[in-house]
Amino acid sequence: MTPQEILAQFGPREAMEYDVVIVGGGPGGMATAIRLKQVAATQGREISVVVLEKGSEPGAHILSGAVMDPIAINELIPNWRDLGAPLHQPVTGDQLLQLTADGTATIPDWLMPTCFHNEGNYVISLGAVVKWLGEQAEALGVEVFPGFTGAEVLYDDQGRVRGVATGNLGLGKDGEPTDNFQLGMELLGKYTIFAEGARGHLGKQLIAKYKLDDGRDPPSFAIGIKELWEVPADKAQPGLVVHTSGWPIEDGSFGGGFLYHLEGNKVTLGYVLGLDYQNPWMSPFEEMQRWKTHHAIRAHIEGGKRISYGARAINNGGLQSLPKLVFPGGALIGCDAGMLNAARIKGSHAAIKTGMLAAEAVAEALAAGRSHDELSAYPEAFEKSWLHAELMQTRNFKPWFKKGHLVGTLMTGIEQWLMPKLNWVPPWTIRNSVPDHAKLKPAADCLQIVYPKPDGKLTFDRLSSVFVSNTNHEENQPAHLTLKDASVPVGINLARFAGPESRYCPAGVYEFVKNDDGSDRLQINAQNCVHCKTCDIKDPTQNIVWVTPEGGGGPNYAGM
Numbered sequence: 001m002t003p004q005e006i007l008a009q010f011g012p013r014e015a016m017e018y019d020v021v022i023v024g025g026g027p028g029g030m031a032t033a034i035r036l037k038q039v040a041a042t043q044g045r046e047i048s049v050v051v052l053e054k055g056s057e058p059g060a061h062i063l064s065g066a067v068m069d070p071i072a073i074n075e076l077i078p079n080w081r082d083l084g085a086p087l088h089q090p091v092t093g094d095q096l097l098q099l100t101a102d103g104t105a106t107i108p109d110w111l112m113p114t115c116f117h118n119e120g121n122y123v124i125s126l127g128a129v130v131k132w133l134g135e136q137a138e139a140l141g142v143e144v145f146p147g148f149t150g151a152e153v154l155y156d157d158q159g160r161v162r163g164v165a166t167g168n169l170g171l172g173k174d175g176e177p178t179d180n181f182q183l184g185m186e187l188l189g190k191y192t193i194f195a196e197g198a199r200g201h202l203g204k205q206l207i208a209k210y211k212l213d214d215g216r217d218p219p220s221f222a223i224g225i226k227e228l229w230e231v232p233a234d235k236a237q238p239g240l241v242v243h244t245s246g247w248p249i250e251d252g253s254f255g256g257g258f259l260y261h262l263e264g265n266k267v268t269l270g271y272v273l274g275l276d277y278q279n280p281w282m283s284p285f286e287e288m289q290r291w292k293t294h295h296a297i298r299a300h301i302e303g304g305k306r307i308s309y310g311a312r313a314i315n316n317g318g319l320q321s322l323p324k325l326v327f328p329g330g331a332l333i334g335c336d337a338g339m340l341n342a343a344r345i346k347g348s349h350a351a352i353k354t355g356m357l358a359a360e361a362v363a364e365a366l367a368a369g370r371s372h373d374e375l376s377a378y379p380e381a382f383e384k385s386w387l388h389a390e391l392m393q394t395r396n397f398k399p400w401f402k403k404g405h406l407v408g409t410l411m412t413g414i415e416q417w418l419m420p421k422l423n424w425v426p427p428w429t430i431r432n433s434v435p436d437h438a439k440l441k442p443a444a445d446c447l448q449i450v451y452p453k454p455d456g457k458l459t460f461d462r463l464s465s466v467f468v469s470n471t472n473h474e475e476n477q478p479a480h481l482t483l484k485d486a487s488v489p490v491g492i493n494l495a496r497f498a499g500p501e502s503r504y505c506p507a508g509v510y511e512f513v514k515n516d517d518g519s520d521r522l523q524i525n526a527q528n529c530v531h532c533k534t535c536d537i538k539d540p541t542q543n544i545v546w547v548t549p550e551g552g553g554g555p556n557y558a559g560m
Contacts, residue, residue, distance in 0.1 A: 001175055001176055001177070003152075003168075006168065006171075006177065006183070007183075010177070010181070010183045011183065013165060013183050013184060013185055013186045014183075014185050014186070015185070015186040015187075015188055016050070016185060016186070016187055016188070017188045017189070018048040018049060018050045018143075018187065018188070018189045018190075019047045019048045019049065019189060019190050019191070019366055020032075020033075020036055020047065020048070020049045020050075020189050020190065020191050020192070020193065020362055020366075021050055021052070021163050021164060021187045021188070021189035021191075021192045021193070022049065022050065022051045022052065022192075022193045022195060023052050023150035023164055023192065023193070023194050023195060023196060023202060024051075024052070024053065024054075024150070024194065024195035024196040024197060024200070024334075024336065025051045025052070025053030025055070025058045025130070025134060025144060025146070025195075026062055026130055026195060026197055026334065026335075026351060027062075027126065027129065027130055027133060027334065027348045027351040027352050027355070028195040028333045028334030028335070028336075028339075028351030028352065028354060028355040029051055029053075029193070029195035029333075029334075029355065030051065030058065030130060030133035030134055030136075030137050030355070031072070031076055031133065031351065031352040031353075031355030031356055031359070032193050032195065032333060032355035032356070032358055032359045032362075033049045033051050033137045033140075033142040033144075033359075034076060034077070034133065034136055034137050034140060034142070034359075035076060035355065035356045035359035035360065035363075036049050036142075036359045036362060036363055037049065037137070037140035037141060037142060038140070039359065039360060039363040040363065041140075043363070043367060045367070047363065047366060048143075049137075049141075049142045049143065050142070050143040050144075050145060050187055050189075051134075051137065051142060051143070051144045051145065052145050052148050052149070052150050052164070052166065052187065053134075053144065053145065053146045053147070053148070054147070054148065054149040054150070054548060054551050054552070054554070055146060055147070055552070055554065055556070056146060056147055056552045056556055057131065057134075057146045058130050058131050058133070058134030058144065058146060059126075059127035059128060059129075059130040059131035059134070059557070060127070060146075060554075060555070060556050060557060061531060061554055061555060061557065062126050062127040062130045062557065062560070063126075063127070063224070063226060063310040063311070063312040063555075063557060063560055064126040064224075064312075064347070064348060065126075065224070065226070065258050065260060065268065065270065065345060066123075066124050066125070066126040066260075066268075066346075066348060067091060067118050067121050067122070067123055067124070067241055067260060067345070067346065068087065068121060068122050068123075068124045068126070068129070068346070068348050068349065069120075069121050069344075069346055069348075069349040070087065070120070070121070070122060070349075071349055071353075071386070072348075072349040072350075072352035072353040072356070072387075073085070073087075073349070073352055075353070075356065076352055076356055077136065083136070084132070085129065085132055086124065086125065086128040086129055086132055087122040087124055087129065088122070088124075088263050089122060089123045089124070089238055089239050089261075089262055089263045090120075090121075090122055090123075090239055091118040091119065091120070091121045091122065091123060091239050091241050092237075092238065092239030092240060093237075093239065093240050093241065094109070094112065094116060094117060094118050094241050094242075094243075095240070095241070095242045095243070096112050096113075096116050096242075096243050096244075096245075097242065097243070097244045097245075097246075097296055098244070098245055098246045099244050099245070099246040099247040099248075099294055099296060100246060100247050101247050101248075104294075104295070104296045111417065112417075113343075113412060113413065113416035113417045114416050114417065114420040115341075115343040115344045115394060115397070115416045116243055116344075118241050123238075123239060123241065123260045123261065123262050123263075123268075124262075125262070125268075125559050125560060126348055126560075127557050127558075127559070127560050128559070129348070146551075146552070147551040147552035148166045148167075148185075148551045149166060149167040149548035149549070149550070149551045150164040150165075150166065150194075150196070150201075150202055150548070151164070151165055151166055151167035151168075151184060151547075151548045152164060152165040152184075152202075153192075153202050153205060153206065154186060154188070156329075156372065158328070158372075159328065160328035160329040160372040160373075161192050161206075161327065161328060161329030161330040161372070162188055162189070162192075162329060162372065163186060163187050163188035163189050163192055164186075164187055164192060164202065165184045165185065165186050165187070166184040166185050166187065166551065167184050167548050167549075167550060167551060168181070168182065168183055168184045169181065169182040169184075169550055169551070170182055171477055171478055172476050172477070172478075173475075173476055173477065173478060173479070174478075175478050178476070190365075190366065190370075190371035190372060191329060191330055191331070191362045191365065191366075191371070191372070191375065192329060192330040193330060193331055193333060193355075193358055193359075193362070194206065194330060194331070194332050194333070194336050195333050195334050195336055195351070195355065196336045197312075197334065197335045197336060198221065198312065198313045198314055198315045198335040198336075198338075198340070198533060199221065199313050199533040199536055199537055199546075200332075200335075200336040201546060201547060201548055203332055203336040203337070204536075206327060206330075206332070207323050207332075209327075210324070210327040210328075212323035212324040212325075212327065212332075213323045213324075214324075216320065216321055216322065216323055217317060217318075217320045217321045217399075217431055217432045217433065218317070218321065218432065218433070218434070218435040218436075219315065219317045219321045219323075219338055219435075220274070220275070220276060220315075220316055220317035220318075220321060220398055220399075220402075220432065220435075220436055221274075221275045221313045221314060221315060221316060221317075221436055221537050222254070222255075222272045222273055222274045222275055222313070222314045222316050222342075223272070223273055223275060223284045223311060223312070223313055223314070223504070223506065223532060223534045224270055224271070224272045224311065224312055224313075224314045225270050225271050225272075225273075225284055225285055225288040225310075225311045225506050226268065226269070226270035226309070226310050226311065226312075226560065227268075227269055227270060227306050227308065227309050227465075228266060228267075228268050228306070228307050228308040228309075228559055228560055229266065229267045229268075229269065229301045229304045229305065229306050229307065230265055230266055230267075230304055230305050230307055231265055231266070231267050231300065231301055231303070231304035232265070232303050232304060233265055235265075235267075235299075235300060235301070235302075235303070235304065236261060236265045236267075237261045237300075238261050238262065238263050239261060240260070240261040241258075241259075241260050241261075242257075242258065242259040242260070242300075243256060243257070243258050243259075243345075244256055244257040244258075244259075244291075244294075244296070244297070245409075247291075247294060248287055248290045248291050248294075249273075249287070249405075251277075251278075251279060251447075252404055252405040253273065253274060253276075253277040253278070253279075253282070254273070254274030254276065254277070254398065254401040254402075254405075254408070255271065255272060255273040255274060255277075255287065256271070256272055257269070257270065257271045257272070257288075257291050257297065258270055258271075258272070258345065259297060259300055261300075266559070267300055267301055267304070268560075269292070269297070269300070269301065270288065271284070271287060271288035271291050272314065272345070273287055273288075274316065274398070274401070274436075275313070275436040275437075275504075275534065275537050275538050276402060276434075276436045276439045277439065277440075278439050278440060278441045278446070279440075279441065279446040279447065279449070280440050280441065280442075280443050280446060280497040280498055280500040280503070280540075281443065281446055281447070281448045281449045281498065281503065282449060282503065282504075283449070283451065283503040283504070284311075284504060284506060284534075285311075285462055285465075285503075285506040286449075286451040286503075289451070289454060289459040289460065290451060290452065290459075292458055292459060293452075293458060293459065298458065301458070302458065306460065306468065307468065307558075307559070308468050308469065308470075308557060308558055308559060308560050309460075309465040309466070309468045309469045310469050310530055310532075310555055310557050310560050311506040311507065311530050311532040311534070312530075312531075312532050312533075313532055313533040313534055313537055314335075314340060314342075314347075315335050315338040315339070315340040315342070315347070316340065316342030316397075316398040317338055317342075317398060317399075317432070318342070318391070318394070318395040318396065318397065318398055318399055319388075319391045319392060319395040319429075320395060320399070320429055320430075320431060320432070321338055321432075322337055322338050322339070323337060323338070324379070325337055325354075325378060325379045325382065326374045326375045326376065326378055326379060327374065328372060328373060328374055329371075329372040329373070330375075331358045331361075331362075331375050331378055333351065333354040333355050333358050334347070334350065334351030334354055334355065335347055335351060337354065339351060339354050339387070339391070341390060341391060341394055342394070342397050342398045343394035343397035343412070343416055344394065349387075350387055350391075353385065353386075353387045354382065354387070357378055357381045357382055357385065358375065358378045360377070360378075360381065361375040361376075361377040361378035361381065362375060362378075364377055365377075389425075392425055393415075393416075393419075393420070393425055393426070394415075394416065395426070395429060395430075396411065396415060396426055396428070396429065396430040397412060397415070397416070399430035399431065399432050400412065400415075400430055402432055402434075403430075436537055436538060437537065437538055437539060437540050437541075437542055438540070440497055440500060440538075440540045442496050442497065443496070443497050443498035462506065462507060462508040463508050463528075465506075465507075466507050466508065466528050466530065469507075469530055469555045469556075469557065470555060470556035470557070470558065471507070471527075471528060471529070471530055471554060471555045471556070472527070472553065472554075472556070473526065473527045473529070473549055473550070473553040473554065474549075474550050474553060475527055477549060477550050477553075479524055479526040480526055480529070480546065480547050480548060480549035481509060481524050481526050481529060481535065481544060481545075481546060481547075482544070482545045482546075482547055483522075483543055483544060483545075484542075484543045484545065485543055488541050488543040489501065489510075489512075489521075489522035489543070490512070490519075490520045490521060490522060492540075492541055493522075493539070493540060493541060493543075494512055494520055494522075496540075497540055499512045499522075500538070500540065501522070501535060501539060501544070504534055504535070504538045505534060505535055506530065506532060506534065507528045507529055507530045507532070508525060508528050509524060509525050509526065509528050509529050509535070510522060510523070510524060510525075510535070511523050511525070526549070529549075529554065530554065530555045531546075531554045531555065533546055
């Protein structure tokens with residue numbers, strides 16, 4: 001049955017009305033909710049707020065390095081230390097390493113670009129911080145609905161956003177209602193804030209509907225692949241932050257590694273690869289596994305045990321890729337808008353700050369008796385904020401690397417080392433007109449990459465990795481990885497690009513298998529999906545569309 005047929009047979013949907021509906025319970029969504037309640041308290045009035053979170057609980061789907069700049073949480077909750085926020089481990093040292101296949105060069109501290117200095121920051125589990133933020137929001141009276149997806153944007157007869165509908169439950173693989181079917185709900189708000197993270201499912205639709213990206217560069221992304229390790233006590237160096245560039249990347253693609261020492265003999269490490277890479281034989285997952293074998297990385301984790309794994313798409317397009325932030329009835333915040341500082345590899349402080357700015361604009365509008373209009377005060381406040389100034393300083397970081405590794409390295413040195421010392425902001429803006437998916441070259445024109453087999457101790461395969469991500473989906477549900485045209489994967493992607501979806505997916509979702517007659521077909525193992533959104537971004541034909549599965553499905557990250 002089509003969604004329209006389901007609604008016609010089982011509708012109408014139950015509706016719940018709020019002043020503000022927030023889609024996404026990450027740092028941005030929770031900050032929006034908290035700030036709304038704070039402002040309401042100072043005004044002596046009530047603002048009803050609901051947060052939809054597709055994970056099983058706040059923080060379950062959150063994945064980040066993460067080194068957190070506390071600048072925004074200091075503004076949101078100044079007494080966060082007294083309230084027990086899980087920012088326990090201050091950064092104690094920074095290392096920036098340039099790797100070759102058999103060597104390491106350590107960049108001296110005086111030569112390290114400003115963006116790689118982390119004095120005053122904290123090594124954290126962002127999932128734990130988000131869970132704590134959710135507790136603070138609920139204590140203020142925010143309604144938090146975990147396990148519910150924002151599946152559909154609802155519009156009024158004037159084309160304004162009036163809320164969202166949650167996904168239906170109990171549909172079988174064939175799309176037909178089962179005995180356990182439950183119709184989704186409508187959550188209606190005077191304003192709706194979208195905080196879904198990078199490549200948001202609904203955010204992408206809103207950008208297209210309202211042409212929010214007109215005049216902007218296409219967004220650019222990377223995939224971040226992360227592992228959490230428990231290491232022997234003699235290897236623990238709490239607070240040490242390590243970043244690497246160079247090997248194993250050998251073709252000029254944008255990429256680098258991170259390794260952060262948490263408290264409690266834990267090490268979080270991972271690899272970031274720009275999704276504008278050109279060689280379809282490249283596998284981000286395998287690049288990350290190979291990176292761990294370098295002696296400079298192996299030394300930190302050898303003899304330890306991997307305890308968790310995950311992957312997530314990351315925004316890195318810069319200010320010039322940000323869409324218009326507002327539209328009738330709502331706004332985009334955090335990574336749903338692209339608010340990540342790629343040079344610093346940090347986005348949580350940006351998500352919190354934009355959530356606060358949006359909340360203040362919403363509170364002002366509600367106090368004036370407005371609803372469903374454009375919150376122009378939000379982008380105006382953003383342009384006057386410290387966050388805008390920070391993103392202005394680093395806006396060219398990724399666009400320079402699109403011109404080649406040598407140019408990117410040289411200009412990063414000038415813009416992130418020399419100019420801050422002179423208190424200058426780069427006077428130029430580097431533009432990019434080519435989206436990531438259009439960068440792949442035909443497989444026949446590229447060198448095939450042969451990756452070493454995993455040893456099961458230091459390096460691993462994808463399926464065992466998905467296992468420790470605690471990923472689970474109800475198997476009897478429609479696949480949430482959909483194809484516009486089922487003939488394209490074999491007819492174009494396999495024929496021209498050697499089936500890159502079987503390599504860029506870090507969870508083994510896509511594989512090409514043989515039919516009984518010897519022909520090829522794409523098999524989609526949707527139950528493995530860790531919701532990284534890489535396929536939605538990198539598919540060269542833009543034929544794959546990620547949609548929301550049943551709420552609560554997906555990874556359940558512990559300590560990540």
